[in-house]
Amino acid sequence: MGCCSARCMLILLCCLQLITALEKQVFDFLGYQWAPIMINFxxxxxxxxxxxGVIQYRSRYVLMYLLWTLLWVGWNVFVSCVYLDVGGLAKDxxxxxxxxxxxxxxxxxxxxxxESDGLPSSAGWQKNQQNPELSTVTSCWLEYQYVEVLHCIGQLLISLPGFVYACYLASTFSDEEDSFNFIGGFHHPSKPSQFLF
Known part of the structure; x- marks a missing residue:
């Protein structure tokens, strides 16, 4: 197994997905966004x-990851559309x-x-922390909807190559499972396989 093999690349992409998904999960918890919290989980x-599945050469787990990646891409496109107010969806x-x-x-x-407009009193500060609708933001370097869309684009940029590598590995692993009998070694097509999965 070379360091640039498809298996190593998918392991690297899965690790990147875990890191970015955990980061996204933290900020969704801070904003009490329950749908993204469940989907991220x-x-x-x-x-x-x-x-x-990639580490243990299990094609079924890789196929499950492959199918979920399609749903994950769809979810990130949907969230981007919500924050960009596309198609009747509204960020508010x-x-x-x-x-x-x-x-x-x-x-x-x-x-x-x-930057907020003014410093609220300590009681007002506690209310603002509980309900972000009460606080007023005057200016930001980057508006919040673009930060959320950038998170989604980052997820898409990791997921799409992951999908390609998962397709390749799922077909490779299933070919290996078809040609290798874990009990008796390689089997001949004329003899029935003794291994039942």
Whole structure:
């Protein structure tokens, strides 16, 4: 196994996906965005299982990762459309918080270079921390919706090559599983396989 093999590249991409998904999970928790929290949680589990499948040469786990990657790409495109107000979707709707809370993206108030208009009192500060709708941000270097879209683009840039490598490895692993009997070694096509998966 070379250091630039498809297997090593998919392991590297899965590790990058885990790191970026955990980072995204933290900021979604800070913003009380419940739909992304649940989807990120499933994503982390499937990436770990896909990583296990790549390391252990298990094509079923790689196929599961492959199918989930399609859903993950669709989810990130949907979230980007929500934040860019595409197709009747609105960033100010309760779609991502599932209508449970009035919280929005953590980056709305805490984005890079954001400044609030004035310092609230300590009681007001506590209210602002509980409800970001009460705080007013005058200027940011980068608006929060673009920060969220950049997160989604980063996920897509990691997921798309991961999808390609997973397709290749799933076909390679299934070919190896067809030609190798783990109990008796390689089997001939004329003899029935004794190994049942």
């Amino acid at each position: 499933f994503h982390i589990i499937v990436v770990i299982l896909g990583l296990f 709707s309760d779609v991502l918080s599932l209508g449970v809370s009035s919280h929005r993206s953590w980056w709305k108030v805490n984005g890079p270079g954001c």
